[in-house]
Amino acid sequence: MAFSSSPPLLNLLLLTTLIVSAQQQTVLPSCDVELLQLALNFQFLEAEFFLYSSLGYGLDTVAPDLAKGGPSPIGVKKAYLDRLVRDIMVQFGYQEIGHLRTVMQAAGGGFPRPLIDLSSTQFSRVMDAAFGTTLQPPFDPYANSLNFLLASYIIPYVGLTGLVGSAQIFNSTTTHKIAAGLMAIESGQDAAIRTLLYQRSLQRVFPYRFTVGVATDRISRLRNSLGRAGVKDSGLLARKNRTGGHSMGEIVVWGPDSLAYARTPMELLRIFYGTGNESLPGGFFPVGVRGTIGQALLPGSDVNTTCLL
Ligand SMILES: *[C@@H]1O[C@H](CO)[C@@H](O)[C@H](O)[C@H]1NC(C)=O
Ligand SMILES: *[C@@H]1O[C@H](CO)[C@@H](O)[C@H](O)[C@H]1NC(C)=O
């Protein structure tokens, strides 16, 4: 009698094991998910910026399901772009839609679009901070291709350093695969933007007195100072000592051993908030980013992150 009950019990045990291992394959470690959530905010920002500026409309038109009813971005508009730059930005915009879909799915469905400020005023604040002065007239990111490329220079690289940082601590193979795919495309975008600017390095940014090269240098220095974690960023101008005095510039940013720099979630938020403080929202995310990490860092929050920040 005792033996006759064994087969069903074995079957049950086997079934349980199968279910558990199936769950282990699909459920990601909680910190991996939280880091993906953080990245999702920056992908919303990039998607809206590239789509709107090149097409005159964004996620609400192209992929309304992805916005999930989140507020429309503030102040973004179609830029006056030449055909080449417009063509490139349309491609970037559609690339971000794929990234949004992938990361949303991996991060357990994601969340609605956060409030994003992409107004001319926001970009002019960044440029004023970069130059330590009030530019007259205020910098307008949407006025022409060159201004737009400089505005674009402000964004994807920061997200890229964040992905590099997250990839160093992800625990799941699934997350690593996603991160590798995202990083390759994001660094391609950054390289395309930098190359277009590099060709114009010595050109003046009309009507100001500074050149394109100097502007990139100032923006990178601002990001280093807001991040409060040393040099992880540099502009297009020469850093002569890097190649024994022969370097002519820096087409992509390269760190020690020519590897990419990594930034932590806190450094990323300090930069995107423009406040140098991960607990003080502002800048591109006036009310803060969505997701566990961003929420946990807000003052008085009762949300806990499982990541060691
Ligand atoms: C990965 O696992 C280690 C060891 O369990 C843990 O300390 C670390 O926080 C985990 N990282 C993430 C991103 O979950
Ligand atoms: C560049 O290299 C020269 C010679 O080694 C050195 O004297 C100088 O301090 C270096 N400059 C910087 C900015 O590192």
Ligand SMILES: *[C@@H]1O[C@H](CO)[C@@H](O)[C@H](O)[C@H]1NC(C)=O
């Ligand atoms: C960051 O902002 C929070 C919230 O306003 C504040 O409590 C904290 O003192 C600030 N930290 C620094 C280093 O300024």
Ligand SMILES: *[C@@H]1O[C@H](CO)[C@@H](O)[C@H](O)[C@H]1NC(C)=O
């Ligand atoms: C967060 O952590 C604190 C301290 O460990 C705990 O008291 C609180 O219940 C946690 N909150 C949530 C939502 O888990």
